[in-house]
Amino acid sequence: MRWRSDLGPVRPSASTSFRRTRRRTADLPACAGSRRGRRPVGSPWPARPPPGRRQEVPIMEREAAIARSAEAIRLHSGHNILIESGAEPVIDRLAGRDLLPPAAPAELSAWTFVVKDMIDVAGLRTTRGSVLYGSEEALTTAPCVERLERAGALLVGKANQHEFAWGVTSENPHWGDVRNPRHAQLTPGGSSGGTAAALAAGIARFGLGTDTGGSVRIPAACCGVVGLRPRVxxxxxxxxxxxxxxxxxxxxxxxxxxxxxxxxRALSGAAVPPLDSLSGLVVGVAEGCAQAGEFAHLGAELREIALPYDILLPYWTIVGAQARRTHEATYPRNAASYSAGVRRKLDDAAGIGHREYRRAVEELAAARARFSAEMAGIDILITPTLGGPAPRVGCDEAAVRGEVGRITAVVSALGLPALAIGDLQAVGRSEADVLRVGRCWEAAGGGIPAPC
Incomplete structure (x- = not known):
């Protein structure tokens, strides 16, 4: 599991460390085969049968899963976790479906899930967290959702989010501010805050979010769940x-x-081979990651490394220019339908010209190459997920966005996959790399670090 010397070309499309106080996990045992496969403490969902003994999931189990989700939706109805833009709740669609188990065991049978409302599902509206969209039902279902439903998963809701998936709090003036079920004083993070909140509330077993600069990982940290950003x-x-x-x-x-x-595995078709131990793994440590000591205790060799914050200038230039292009059909023509926060971001990007954009693309490629060389010999990188304290309810999103998302944005800019286990982020060269390390951490009792 070694880093490539070249992260590949950048293709254009249509700092200072902060001192952090974190709750540390107690000394952990080494990853042992006897611990592998243990269910996480506190999981509200039933365990799957062991490998080789999986059978068709009975109808009763699927009905029970739907009933659990419906009850959780009722209990958390005041948290604005889901967007119900249609004539009936999304979960009610399941009542008319054939719930007979599939002919062959399905990977995710009876697993309930939600999708962020940036993602199309045929027959449902996609609002993008805005009032500008969602007047018509989607005609087709996004392939990522189709793969999950083919695997037996049950869609129970479309998740609320930050407007247009552009912000770190998921406080939404159109569909209501998403509330954090686990930390009432904190926002759920953004922009996939509704997806993370749905998991924390027990509404669904898993969910789909979108991530541009941290929109899966920041909510995972704020709500105490797990989120994967794959490579583009x-x-x-x-x-x-x-x-x-x-x-x-x-x-x-x-x-x-x-x-x-x-x-x-259901989404990508790629299995995640087990990792029996972190012994001998070379782990880069950035931003004084609080879990570094536990990784050393599990046998990893630690090396300090600095994150390349100089990559953020070209990154934000590209994001701004592309986002402005994304909204050119509706902004500024329908500016009154945008929140002040998103208007400000689009206005800030208005002056980015073609020459500045091309220079940013070149600078991004150069920064990626430099960091790839610095990572030679390192297998995995660990950092805090959040670059500062988790955003609090009622905060000024514009004031906290840069600090909260600075680490996740660097990783996005580098084009690397990353796994957020709460406020611990593992960065690697492939999705399997970070998931294997994460499973080893979890099997050793590592837990999900809480936000500060």
């Missing part, structure tokens, strides 16, 4: 509303790394 292009994004196509991805979220890995 690994999963299809057809049927997914864009933000900045050069960096946009769809990523799974779950309440455990084990569940996230299983969902990843």
């Amino acid at each position: 292009g690994v999963l299809p994004v057809e049927g997914v509303a864009p933000v900045a196509p050069m960096f946009d991805v769809v990523g799974p979220m779950a309440t455990s790394v084990a569940d996230c890995a299983r969902v990843w």
